Amino acid sequence: MNGHRGENMMELAQILFPLHRSMTGLGNRQSLEALSGYGLDLQTVEVPSGEQVFDWRVPDEWSIRDAFIESADGVRRVDYRDSNLHVVNGSIGVDTEMPWEELRTHLHTCESRPDAIPYKTSYFHREWGFCLTQRQYESMLSRKDRLFRVCIDASYEKGSLTYGELILPGKCKEEILFWTHLCHPSLANDNLSGIAVAAELARTLASQHLQYTYRFVFAPATLGALCWLSNNRNIADRIYAGLVLTLLGNLEELHYKQSPSGEALVDRLMATLLGDKQSVSRYEPFGYDERQFGTLGFRLPIGRLTRGLPEVYAYYHSSDDNLAAMNAEQLDAALEFLLCFCNALENNKKYLATQQHGEPHLGSYGLRKSPGLLSNDDQQRVLFWMMHLCDGSMSLLDIAERTGYSITEIHEVAAMMQTVGLLSIARNDRSRSNSYMAKAIC
Secondary structure (H helix, E strand, O other), rough: OOHHHHHHHHHHHHHHHHOOOOOOOOHHHEEEEEEOOOOOOOHHHEEEEEOOEEOOEEEEEEEEEEEEEEEOOOOOOEOOOOOOOOOOOOOOOEEEEEEEEHHHHHHHHHOOOOOOOOOOOOOOOOOOEEEEEHHHHHHHOOOOOOOEEEEEEEEEOOOEEEEEEEEEOOOOOEEEEEEEEEOOOOHHHHHHHHHHHHHHHHHHHOOOOOOOOOEEEEEOOOOOHHHHHHHHHHHHEEEEEEEOOOOOOOOOEEEOOOOOOOOOOHHHHHHHHHOOOOHHHHOOOOOOHHHHHHHOOOOOOOEEEEEEHHHHHHOOOOOOHHHHHHHHHHHHHHHHHHHHHHHHOOOOEEEEEOOOOOOOOOHOOOOOOOOOOEEOHHHHHHHHHHHHOOOOEEEHHHHHHHHOOOOHHHHHHHHHHHHOOEEOOOOOOOOOOOOOOOOOOO
């Protein structure tokens, strides 16, 4: 692992953390600018307010400048300047005085965690509200006989929904999509972790010679995904595999949620790389933007990678999901896993053994164990499997599934055998075939 990469991702998260992102607005553009400053050649796409996107319509752009609840003594009991989570994301403007009994109907807390501020949104229902800790709520409750001044300096105006994407061209037109949601403010694992890992992955892949084309998209959840799908219907058939990235900086183990079919290449490859059936769950139409990619009109081969299950993440949608809940080593480990995933995709070829009549004399090729090229018994076992399975019909992933060895081990031995002339790439290599695609389109 590379400690500097983890530190870089944490530094990016620190820059993004205070920006007030939403479904629309300045905070999203500022975040995309920060990603550009991180070395990503992002293309920014604006989808105008009022545009019809499938069954949805892009709302007016929301802006907020200040917000507070002030008691009669002039003290701000809740202050937006302390945390942008204090205001229900999407609140309409308000500036008035009201009694406690009326104010309390607009307040949200986490009773189970008295020091946490919940994260709430109201994008399509024009209302207002504040989020505060249970302790703040109780301190205001003791002043219930008094009036409070309530101010939210916010407005809705014609504007746009903004998302950013980066394309790294490869030899093939077939695309690998990495998707991460941009909209949540001041929440670290959900989803600065996904943003930071995707950004560092893009920076790393940008310096490599790629077989596939890689597309990275940073967009608001739900409507951002729908806008992207609406704008890119013509390339949907090119999506060969994809992952939604979120919750990658905590201390849980990596977990994969399958694509709708459960049998796409991405599903098979992730199961092989994770190696633990407990780390894979079947597709359900709930959760993050994988549910948009999995709808009937698309059925794209896109799964989701997280650490643990989002539904049991204790800090979900609250101020407890702060930078202290995220770990540089875990971010780097998630990045390393994704690099292995990309490497496995890039090298999932079909090979043909050049010696098919009896076993070759390994010593003649320098392939005996130490002091030869083979370093251990497992590599020798993999080599024997390769000599018996490489008839040009099986990809490295097929062989990994057949033998139980990791695709990384199999690729290392395949590269070794190809170097000494015992394997060649099959002329009819169809390893890019996918249950979602009728043929390869390189």
